[in-house]
Amino acid sequence: MSDRSGWWNLYRASGTRIEPVAPMEAECTDALWELGYRSTAFLRHGRVAMIAQRGPDQRLVVVGSDGGQLRLGLPYTSFKPYLAELGGKVATITASGDQQQQVVLLDPNGRQAPQVVRGDSTSVPAVSLPEVVTAHTSDGPITVLLYRPQTFHSSGKRPLIIRAHPGPTHHSELRLEADVQYFTARGFAVADVDYRGSTGYGREFRSVLNRRWGVLDVDDCIAAAETLVKTDVVDADAVVISGSSDGGYTALKAVSRPDTPFALAVARSAIVDPDTWTRTAPRFQRAHAATLTHGSAGVDQDAICRPVLLIHGLTDHVAPSEDTEVLAAALQKRKLLTGYLALPDAGHYVSGAEVRRAALEAELNAYELQLTSSAPGSRT
Structure with missing residues (x-):
């Protein structure tokens, strides 16, 4: 695999x-x-199945021994990078905007319907589906996935959560995410930003x-917020930013600017x-x-100018909790x-049912405390 052409190709x-x-x-x-x-996944007769991603959208492509490409018409937009050949089929983990992750067996010829090995193949009703929105930066367009609040009515604008994905060399995913639906069900709009530095x-x-890092990603999250504020969905006075790991770093840097549009991180x-x-x-990874x-990449605790909620595991060896504790005290x-x-x-x-629940409830509580004046009318 090489990106000598400008794209990671085989x-x-x-x-x-x-x-x-x-x-x-x-x-x-x-x-x-x-x-x-x-x-x-290497198949019989010299064929290769591979995940091909352009933007946030992922598809499965089967390449023949002659280089011919068969793009399988599947109802999935997200594939985990764990492909395997099994009995002439392709085993993988898939998802889409209204389907949770499931283990499936796929016919590389595209003739048979996907066989769900584990997981529910039915679409989840009453979810917020991602809408692709384009925001503009100094270097050109970026892609934003907007999830409208499930309780949205045309008569009122809602708070917006801008999410910076981790990595930072990663991307937003077109799949059903419980965390997103948790907030859209409570009246929030959520936007995932593929800032400069993202893959795809x-x-x-x-x-x-x-x-x-800490500059362009922040610029792009701000550009996404400014773009969405111009729509009929978002309350300009109720825009917050959230992120995990590297995305958490982006969130902290975003509220370290005097002109930040974010009310909270x-x-x-x-x-x-x-x-x-x-x-x-x-x-x-190092x-x-x-x-x-x-040189100036670190979070400057004196530059932060908006309220912050910090969530951190005490056994985190990748991003030591001691750094967060010092920041929290300051x-x-x-x-x-x-x-x-x-x-x-x-x-x-932050995984596990109880841990995730505690983190989500803390996040929701922080938003409600900070955005009381513009809180959605229907949150349960």
């Missing part, structure tokens, strides 16, 4: 010769933030964040000091982490700490 090596297997303007692998990713848009878009498992992160990230950071003195939820049994990933 290549074939024969002696000293290297040639593309199936050139396409799409990403055929994910950024390697976890070991064990497998975005390709080619090498140039991805690498532009190097040495500019929620930072889960946030990276407070990127230089520390280059030493505490898993070893295989070289890439070092390409992102720069914000408390400045009366800018909405709350600090320390999770004793949680690591870097």
